[in-house]
Amino acid sequence: MSADPSLLDQCFERVLREAPALLGRSLDAAVLILQDAENQGREVVQRALLARAWWNLERQRSHLTVQFPQRLQQAFQHAGHEGPTSSLARMSDSSLLSLVDDSSVNESLESARMLQALMPVVEQALSMVDARISSLIGLDTVHAEKNPLRPSVFVRALRDLMNEREPDVQLRSLWMQKIAAPLAIELSKLYADIARMLQQARVQEAGYRIRLVADTAPGTHVSTRGWLEDGHGGETSSRMALSPAGDAPPQPMSLRMKDLAKAQTPLQHDVLQAFMEGQQGVFDHRLDNAYYEQVRQELNHVDVLAKLPQPDAAELEEQRLRYRNLPAVDRPARPVDVATPLDAGQWGEYAAPHERSRVLLELKHQADKVSQAVGLDVVRKLVAQVSGDPLLLAPVREAVVALEPALLRLAMAEPRYFSRSDHPARLWIESVAQRSFRYNDEFSPGFEAFFDPVRDQVRALNASGSAEAGPFAEALDTLKALWVRDDEEEEHRKQRQLEALNHAERRQELADQIAWEISHRPDIYDAPGIVLDFLYGSWSLVIASAELRHPDKGPDPLGYRKVISHLLWSTRSQVTLRQPNQLFQIVPGMLMTLRQGLESLGKSPEETSTFFDALLKLHEPVLRLRRARARVDGHAAAPEPERTPEDQQALETLLAPASPEQQKPTPAVQPWIGARELASAGFSETMPLMTTEPADSSHAPLDATQAGEAAADALEASSMLFRLTQGSWVDLFSGGEWLRAQLVWSSQKASLFMFTSQGGRAHTMTRRSCEKLMAKRWLRPVDARPVVEQALRKVTAAAGATAASATQ
Numbered sequence: 001m002s003a004d005p006s007l008l009d010q011c012f013e014r015v016l017r018e019a020p021a022l023l024g025r026s027l028d029a030a031v032l033i034l035q036d037a038e039n040q041g042r043e044v045v046q047r048a049l050l051a052r053a054w055w056n057l058e059r060q061r062s063h064l065t066v067q068f069p070q071r072l073q074q075a076f077q078h079a080g081h082e083g084p085t086s087s088l089a090r091m092s093d094s095s096l097l098s099l100v101d102d103s104s105v106n107e108s109l110e111s112a113r114m115l116q117a118l119m120p121v122v123e124q125a126l127s128m129v130d131a132r133i134s135s136l137i138g139l140d141t142v143h144a145e146k147n148p149l150r151p152s153v154f155v156r157a158l159r160d161l162m163n164e165r166e167p168d169v170q171l172r173s174l175w176m177q178k179i180a181a182p183l184a185i186e187l188s189k190l191y192a193d194i195a196r197m198l199q200q201a202r203v204q205e206a207g208y209r210i211r212l213v214a215d216t217a218p219g220t221h222v223s224t225r226g227w228l229e230d231g232h233g234g235e236t237s238s239r240m241a242l243s244p245a246g247d248a249p250p251q252p253m254s255l256r257m258k259d260l261a262k263a264q265t266p267l268q269h270d271v272l273q274a275f276m277e278g279q280q281g282v283f284d285h286r287l288d289n290a291y292y293e294q295v296r297q298e299l300n301h302v303d304v305l306a307k308l309p310q311p312d313a314a315e316l317e318e319q320r321l322r323y324r325n326l327p328a329v330d331r332p333a334r335p336v337d338v339a340t341p342l343d344a345g346q347w348g349e350y351a352a353p354h355e356r357s358r359v360l361l362e363l364k365h366q367a368d369k370v371s372q373a374v375g376l377d378v379v380r381k382l383v384a385q386v387s388g389d390p391l392l393l394a395p396v397r398e399a400v401v402a403l404e405p406a407l408l409r410l411a412m413a414e415p416r417y418f419s420r421s422d423h424p425a426r427l428w429i430e431s432v433a434q435r436s437f438r439y440n441d442e443f444s445p446g447f448e449a450f451f452d453p454v455r456d457q458v459r460a461l462n463a464s465g466s467a468e469a470g471p472f473a474e475a476l477d478t479l480k481a482l483w484v485r486d487d488e489e490e491e492h493r494k495q496r497q498l499e500a501l502n503h504a505e506r507r508q509e510l511a512d513q514i515a516w517e518i519s520h521r522p523d524i525y526d527a528p529g530i531v532l533d534f535l536y537g538s539w540s541l542v543i544a545s546a547e548l549r550h551p552d553k554g555p556d557p558l559g560y561r562k563v564i565s566h567l568l569w570s571t572r573s574q575v576t577l578r579q580p581n582q583l584f585q586i587v588p589g590m591l592m593t594l595r596q597g598l599e600s601l602g603k604s605p606e607e608t609s610t611f612f613d614a615l616l617k618l619h620e621p622v623l624r625l626r627r628a629r630a631r632v633d634g635h636a637a638a639p640e641p642e643r644t645p646e647d648q649q650a651l652e653t654l655l656a657p658a659s660p661e662q663q664k665p666t667p668a669v670q671p672w673i674g675a676r677e678l679a680s681a682g683f684s685e686t687m688p689l690m691t692t693e694p695a696d697s698s699h700a701p702l703d704a705t706q707a708g709e710a711a712a713d714a715l716e717a718s719s720m721l722f723r724l725t726q727g728s729w730v731d732l733f734s735g736g737e738w739l740r741a742q743l744v745w746s747s748q749k750a751s752l753f754m755f756t757s758q759g760g761r762a763h764t765m766t767r768r769s770c771e772k773l774m775a776k777r778w779l780r781p782v783d784a785r786p787v788v789e790q791a792l793r794k795v796t797a798a799a800g801a802t803a804a805s806a807t808q
Contacts, residue, residue: 015149017069021065029179034053035050049171052168063165111159114179120184129149129194132199133148261295263360267374275415299361302357306352328441340353340398348402375416383407386400386429406466410425423469429788440739441740490759493762497754507545507671515665523565530614728784
């Protein structure tokens with residue numbers, strides 16, 4: 001066989017180019033897996049370990065993705081120091097073909113386990129790469145151990161890189177465990193791309209060939225690299241098998257035609273993976289007589305099931321209402337699957353499970369090709385997966401089960417339609433599921449109003465009998481139009497609330513900048529602390545508010561900056577005592593400006609009385625001088641009140657210059673919000689009272705164990721809050737009821753959060769309040785995510801686990 005060094009280099013370049021994104025997606029998925037494990041964990045210590053693992057992995061993501069291609073390149077250029085030899089020359093040297101000795105990978109138990117998890121997933125695509133790479137480097141038969149792109153190279157590079165970045169063995173072990181599954185999927189796609197590239201370059205496979213072989217004897221080992229039966233019925237039907245060249249016995253397929261004809265088909269991972277990725281080949285083969293005979297037997301079994309008694313409506317309603325009196329967040333998820341009998345009054349003729357199975361089998365009987373039969377099985381598996389998702393309310397899962405006949409019909413025209421993210425049927429299910437996340441109680445009036453049109457559409461789609469996607473697209477458009485109309489009022493209210501909060505945040509940012517500018521004024525030196533606090537706080541907000549409201553009127557639209565000079569001058573008694581007349585001239589106008597500015601901010605006189613009282617005391621030396629002069633001039637004047645030692649002490653404190661800490665402004669932790677804005681945004685600083693709080697719980701000292709648990713709870717609450725992003729759903733206990741709320745806004749410093757619940761009700765809380773609510777489990781994050789995509793992943797993972805188990 002001829003070899004092409006440039007083509008081999010192109011393979012390396014393709015891998016190195018794809019490596020950062022490939023690893024990045026795998027790391028993102030591993031973080032999500034670790035977070036899911038943390039949420040489902042029961043032990044505090046284990047959850048804390050998982051939290052540290054995903055947090056550290058996220059922190060190291062950038063370095064790992066940058067360094068990973070370099071490590072792979074070092075592996076590919078293992079002998080690069082010997083000179084500028086071509087990659088072909090290096091490959092022809094058997095001592096260098098290993099690149100990374102597999103025994104070194106096995107030094108780590110986690111590496112070995114990771115390889116074990118990778119192989120069932122990548123095996124199909126890897127076999128094609130093994131065959132063509134062996135041919136490319138000049139070998140007549142397949143030598144998988146000499147493939148420079150084999151999985152052990154990737155595992156070794158990643159393991160060494162992780163060892164350098166994370167000293168904690170436990171965390172590294174968790175990283176390796178959780179990244180295995182997503183990395184396997186990414187490598188499988190990469191190998192498929194490399195195989196296609198080599199195929200387009202007309203590189204022939206070395207050592208593998210397709211051939212027909214007879215059924216193996218009982219007890220013969222079955223490999224997961226098998227394919228599909230291609231016989232013509234009877235006990236001696238043939239099978240297509242992938243077998244190595246030479247005298248090695250052929251390997252039988254992993255799925256027979258008769259199995260494909262059943263209502264519940266044991267789809268193996270290699271078949272399912274190849275089918276969902278759009279591979280053709282055996283999926284284009286026609287179904288044989290043995291398949292159709294098995295379908296007829298299955299239909300006979302359905303006829304028997306149809307004669308058995310079914311649960312009546314009263315029994316089903318009793319099951320539905322069993323846990324209604326429990327709080328919505330504490331109800332166990334009502335079990336629903338493809339075998340669940342539904343209420344015929346709600347779902348019509350396909351409420352009975354045997355009727356849904358009848359539709360499946362009748363369509364299998366109409367199928368001509370393997371792809372149609374496999375497509376029908378994929379639909380049933382996905383329906384089963386979605387119906388078992390505890391995140392969805394039971395009626396939503398029932399709707400997906402009831403919709404199975406309509407979904408199955410689509411698979412006849414387009415067997416792989418569920419792999420298309422833009423298919424109307426998939427979008428319909430996903431849209432209904434995402435909309436249902438607004439509700440946590442299937443018995444609430446709001447949920448009933450949302451779900452009635454959904455239920456009507458399920459029955460209409462089943463009744464249409466169409467194998468086209470058009471009815472689903474029309475149904476989805478109708479639902480979205482209803483939702484937009486329902487959301488209009490809530491959306492307007494939410495926009496007003498968000499405008500108030502965004503304005504408060506912009507105002508605070510500008511106020512912090514203004515405070516910093518004020519701190520650099522030359523006349524700020526030795527100013528009393530209470531005056532600096534006022535200027536850095538309330539008055540900076542007044543100036544910022546005026547400049548935001550009047551952006552076109554110059555840098556000081558209402559003269560609020562100018563009054564700062566008068567205020568600072570008026571507090572210097574050593575100066576004002578020499579110029580009392582000037583003080584009496586500026587004080588009235590200055591006080592009017594100060595009060596107007598504070599009123600424009602929404603501050604009440606009660607809120608500002610402390611400052612003005614202090615300001616009056618700071619002006620008192622001049623006022624005393626004026627009263628004394630009045631007495632000398634013979635004018636009547638009120639006697640000067642005697643000052644107590646306490647008053648004298650307070651005055652001296654006020655007159656004292658600012659401390660070093662007060663000299664420089666401190667940026668606000670969270671934006672200041674006025675009373676009107678607080679009311680608009682539904683701000684609530686206080687938490688609801690617990691009804692069973694022990695009387696002395698706030699005074700009892702904590703022992704070491706309790707203190708440790710409290711610290712762990714606080715860390716967990718902080719970790720959960722950190723993971724909340726805009727759009728996240730939570731269950732919130734407020735006003736004596738559990739509400740489903742969505743995070744719609746958070747300040748840039750993550751110190752203030754606004755949630756909205758059904759009806760546009762706003763709940764705005766500080767970070768401290770959120771953490772307290774989470775610690776008491778009165779605010780619980782909801783693990784909302786794409787439902788169909790999750791189902792597809794789980795179906796693939798389940799098939800992969802089955803294949804791995806069979807291999808072991």
